[in-house]
Amino acid sequence: MSTKRIGNRTVKLQNGPTIISAASVVGPKEGKGPKSEYFDLILDDDLYGEKSWELSESKMVQTAMKKAAEKAGKKLEDINYLIGGDLINQLFPASFAARELQIPFFGIYGACSTMAEGMCLSSMLIDGGFADFILSGTSSHYCTAERQFRFPLELGNQKPMTAQWTVTGAGSVLISSKGEGPKVKFLTVGKVIDKGIDDGNNMGAAMAPAAIDTIYAYFNDTKDDPNSFDLIATGDLGKLGKQITEDLLKEKGIDISNVYTDCGIEVFDLEEQDVHCGGSGCGCSASIFAGYIYNKLKNKEFNKVMLVSTGALLSPTSTLQKQTIPCVAHAVVIVNEE
Template sequence: MKAVKKIGQQTIAFTNPPVIIAAACIAGPKEGKGPLKDSFDKVLEDIYYGEKTWEKAEQRIFQETMELALEKANLKTGDIDFMLAGDLTNQIIAANFTARSLAIPFIGLYGACSTMYEGLALGSMLIDGGFARYVLVGASSHYATAERQFRFPTEQGVQRAMSAQWTVTGSGAIVLGSEGQGTRITHATVGRVVDFGEGDASDMGAAMAPAAADTLLQHFRDTGRSPGDYDLIATGDLGKYGRQLVIKLTEQQAPALSDRYTDCGVLIFDESQDTHAGGSGCGCSAVVTCGHILDQINQGRIKRFLGVGTGALLSPCSCQQGESIPGIGHAVAMEAG
């Protein structure tokens, strides 16, 4: 039997495009001082958020964001068919414990920093396939929990490399529906794992950029579209150096990419905030998409958007064993309703 909704090698074209019913985002204090501060629903005063540990703070942020998205959609937990969510903390505990509290049928995801877009792609497939009416998608990260797990505990005061990025403290959530008014998700391109042998955990942009470029080019091949067909294209969290590498890797096949291409890790901070290469983390693309980008679409400034959630598929275990850092990128196309 032919996969009638699949076009090309890796792309799904939705017959009944899911609608973004509502979106919500909560950001940390550093993010709240950046250029996108007005697009967040809430900005925290400190990264502990009244909890005893950073991990508990992240779970509280995550849960409040999911609940806020439901409130904005005027829906209750019982209305949601599935919750798709993930984070960076060991065994995605922020998402797991949020799912425990919300008691929604739960599919836990780990795509590293690509998790938000992985969830949007899968949630859209569930709705377009007739398996769900409403799906709640979310992702979170926290600067201190990620630093402790993947690099060095902040208490050590280790000097950061200039290629390093600042993990975003924040969470984003989207309610997808089978009908209604709003931005529609029309296509999803599922990425391949790509590894160019990069092994520096302080240069995630270089590790993820080849996968982002691969997914972008495959999306254009599968759909017959070009960069010029989108008002804005954004990768998840490559930062300024990873963004430059994507342009280099695609310049022969997508020469117009740089004219309308940015990165969520570039957008969320400015130079004065000393984040070096920019932002990263599951929360980076989540808060930028759920806040700034959807605001731009809803205000009519963007009619067609292509986002590529990017992830570095490493773990403390793989680093200790001398492995390189594979990358992944999942693309989702959105269009004004």
């Protein structure tokens, strides 16, 4: 019999899975954004010394995972499991990173929701007593995503104003059964929601309904107060998707406007960096959480945070077959306990 569930969708973790470290790596454009001081490593160029963008992305997430372990004083052989994924076919970057790290590996796909999905699964495994140390992380790269989902960069295609800029970045967290740090307290697993959006250049509108569904489910299950949070951060809805989420949650009786932001807005300067609606990609919420948000939690400037990473589960094949865009969002609530 399940003893850790609250309501229909939310899990309350009882054994205090603790985020004991986090690390982030970003590209040059992201390093010029407003949160640059919080990233562990800012690359000088998008290739990171590799022969392809895909290998560069793999090296980025590998670096983030190594740094997270090092910051906690752990060796790779101390880690029980590695959980990761990305946007690229067959999880190329994550799988190649796992090949180098030689840690037992779960490859997951949640598109841009992968950071929160990995944290959910890691926390469940820790809380259930199946592991003591789990590295979880994800990545994205502007050039790899454009090559797979859109057009060759050489074409120089213009983007509509609803489009977002895929973040070149990676983030990783080390979650432990013991140690100092903020703890994962609740998680709400998302349903796949599809409201009929078929425009791959309007991802904020496509993903916002999934974020709304998951956030509403959490508050409906727990009866928590939105204003008890220091921050509620969605993954990569951008400016348009954030506004949709905020407005429609208000219609459902949940006002998060005082504490709400979106990682796609935080990672870039929307006025100066010409990214249209903001950032997107697995590395968007990963780098902002592992950099900015985790730093604030660790220093007790934030004491209660909800991360809701959002993912669009389309593929090049589904797009060519004229399918609409199914989306998902997973929520993780992290707290500093006295």
